[in-house]
Amino acid sequence: MATRIAILGAGFGGLELGTILSESLGRQVEVTLIDKADSFVFGFSKLDVMFGRTTLDAVRLPYARFAKPGVRLLREKVTVIDPVSRRVTTDAGTHDCDYLVVALGADYDLAATPGLAEAGNEFYSVPGANRLSEVLPRFSGGRAIVGVAAAPFKCPPAPSECRLMLHDFLVERGIRDRCEITLVMPLPSPVPPSPETSKALLEAFAERGIRFIPGRKFVSLDGPRRVVALDDATELPYDLFLGVPKHCPPAVVKACGMVEDGWIPVNVRTLETRFPNVYAVGDLASAGTPKAGVFAEAAAKAVASALVARIRGLGEGSPNSGKGSCYFEFGAGRIASVDIDFLSGPKPTGTFHPPTAELRAQKEQFGSSRRARWFGI
Numbered sequence: 001m002a003t004r005i006a007i008l009g010a011g012f013g014g015l016e017l018g019t020i021l022s023e024s025l026g027r028q029v030e031v032t033l034i035d036k037a038d039s040f041v042f043g044f045s046k047l048d049v050m051f052g053r054t055t056l057d058a059v060r061l062p063y064a065r066f067a068k069p070g071v072r073l074l075r076e077k078v079t080v081i082d083p084v085s086r087r088v089t090t091d092a093g094t095h096d097c098d099y100l101v102v103a104l105g106a107d108y109d110l111a112a113t114p115g116l117a118e119a120g121n122e123f124y125s126v127p128g129a130n131r132l133s134e135v136l137p138r139f140s141g142g143r144a145i146v147g148v149a150a151a152p153f154k155c156p157p158a159p160s161e162c163r164l165m166l167h168d169f170l171v172e173r174g175i176r177d178r179c180e181i182t183l184v185m186p187l188p189s190p191v192p193p194s195p196e197t198s199k200a201l202l203e204a205f206a207e208r209g210i211r212f213i214p215g216r217k218f219v220s221l222d223g224p225r226r227v228v229a230l231d232d233a234t235e236l237p238y239d240l241f242l243g244v245p246k247h248c249p250p251a252v253v254k255a256c257g258m259v260e261d262g263w264i265p266v267n268v269r270t271l272e273t274r275f276p277n278v279y280a281v282g283d284l285a286s287a288g289t290p291k292a293g294v295f296a297e298a299a300a301k302a303v304a305s306a307l308v309a310r311i312r313g314l315g316e317g318s319p320n321s322g323k324g325s326c327y328f329e330f331g332a333g334r335i336a337s338v339d340i341d342f343l344s345g346p347k348p349t350g351t352f353h354p355p356t357a358e359l360r361a362q363k364e365q366f367g368s369s370r371r372a373r374w375f376g377i
Contacts (some may be wrong), residue, residue, distance in 0.1 A: 002030045002070075006095050008078055009103035010035035013281035013291035013300040015374045016204055017101060019090040020304035023069035023111055025311060029070050032095055034088070035304055036077040036143060039063055040374075042367055043155055043290045046129035047162060047329065051169050056130045065375040077102065081256040083275040098306060100285070103300070104253060106154060106283035106291060108245040113149045119223030120241040123162060124154065124271045136169065141178030142239025142353065144170075145228060147218040151186045152285060154291040157328040157338075159183055160190045160201050164331035166206045166242075181210045184230060186217040194350025204331060218243065220264050246252070247291070249284045261286070268343060269319035271303050280302050287320065289342045294324035327363035330355040335363050 005021065007014045010033055018033045024149045054233060066073050076090035083294035108125055110117040121135060122128040146163050155370055163183045170176040183205070187199035190212075205212050213230075220229045221243075227235045249259055264280040268288040269278045280287075282296035289295040297343045298321055303315030322343025330336040334355030342348045353359060371377045 003099070004030060004097040005029055005031045005099045005101070005307065006086070006097035007031065007033045007101045007103060008035075008081070008088065009105055009282070010037070010040060010066070010073060010107050011103060011282060013103040013296035014101070014210065015066065015370075016235055017103070017281065017300035017304050018066075018071045018073070019068060019303065019374060021307065022071050024304065024308045026069050027200075028311065030051055031068075031075045032069040032070055032097070033066075033091060034076050034095070035073070036075065037063070038075060041126050043158075043368070046123065046126060047158070047165060049126075050123055050129040050136070051164075051165050052133055056126065056282065060377065061375050062370060063112050065377060067376070068297060069234060071206065073184045078252050081252060081258070081280045083256055083258055083273065085275060097228055099279070101281055101303060102167075102258070102273075102284065103281040103296070104250050106247040106284045109244050109248045109255055112246040113218065113220060113243070114247075115221030115223055116149070116245060119221040119226075120228075122243045122245050124158075124244055131309060135240075136166075137173075138238050143173050143180045143182070143237055144240040144242070145184065145218075145236060145238045146184045146242045147228060149217055149219075149243040151217075151241040152291055153244050153247050154278060154339075156187070156292070157191055157197075157326055160205075160327040162242060163210055164204060164208070165329055167210060168331055168333075181208075181235065182213065183210065184213045184216050184218055184228075184236075186215065188214050191338060192253070193340050193342070193348035194338045194352055196352040197336075200330075200336070200352060200354065208331070221363070233343065245281070249280055253284055255366045260269045268322070269302070270306055270317075271299050271320060287322075289320075289322050289324070290340075292324065292326060295322075295342075298322070300322055327359060327366060333360075335360040337362070 004147035019096040039060040039062045048054045057165035076092045088095045190201040191197040217232045263286040266285045281299045309317040327337045336355040337353045340350040
């Protein structure tokens with residue numbers, strides 16, 4: 001009888017895990033991959049949509065193109081997770097499994113920050129970024145603030161990318177001299193694990209006249225007064241606010257008893273939870289790495305290695321490396337990157353690669369290789 005594996009969530013972690021299991025085990029397993037959406041969008045594509053570099057239709061990758069032997073991808077909404085019995089209930093039925101992998105990602109809690117939904121613009125969700133593609137061309141000048149509501153948050157370099165891309169966007173429109181740009185972030189530096197990366201970003205901000213307020217988060221927006229309040233009681237006036245909302249696990253994950261201290265605790269090397277044969281991968285796991293697709297992918301490889309070893313009776317699999325390379329927009333059409341290792345030493349380390357044309361090609365290859373691998377496009 002084939003081993004039954006259920007994967008909840010078809011993001012970086014779910015797609016890579018399903019692909020590896022298909023490649024390694026084929027029909028030896030019955031893999032059920034469940035996601036409520038009809039398509040996948042790379043996180044970095046949201047900024048391109050937001051600033052009018054592309055359209056949402058152009059970056060959507062339909063799940064109907066994901067076809068792997070031994071894997072069925074179902075478009076269903078998960079309504080109940082029982083990690084003890086490893087039974088998953090969806091709006092279409094129930095699924096029992098031998099191994100359960102929860103990879104549903106992090107949701108955004110706009111209600112946790114008064115005024116954000118009514119008086120600001122969030123750019124981390126796909127709908128939010130798409131909406132801003134219509135809002136930004138109407139901005140004619142004034143004070144633009146990019147703010148982060150709380151840590152941890154997905155893709156730590158993204159707020160810095162947003163600010164540099166906003167600078168370029170305003171320059172191209174000929175209105176940069178009529179604008180002020182400020183970034184408010186709860187982290188002490190743009191990329192704390194890599195001082196070299198942070199230094200380069202701070203220099204880029206200074207060159208462009210962009211203000212950086214570290215170690216602070218925004219706690220509310222007052223739409224009628226057009227001010228944002230920070231956690232030290234400071235108020236900043238704004239004309240355009242671009243926010244990163246507080247992150248939280250999906251409600252169905254909160255309700256299932258797996259969450260502790262905000263997220264699902266796991267063994268950082270194996271991604272195992274405290275429930276037997278239940279794993280958590282990606283943004284909702286406390287895995288000692290950032291909430292970013294490349295680290296979800298690395299975690300998925302570790303889980304896949306463990307499952308293949310167990311099913312074949314080969315002992316233990318390869319542990320989670322905790323390593324990843326992040327590409328990020330550096331302004332003026334340039335791409336930089338940082339290689340970060342979170343688990344090998346006593347503290348995280350990062351190696352910065354200055355922006356070059358070659359790195360833009362590498363970033364494009366990063367996306368195209370996964371499009372081909374997962375969707376055959």
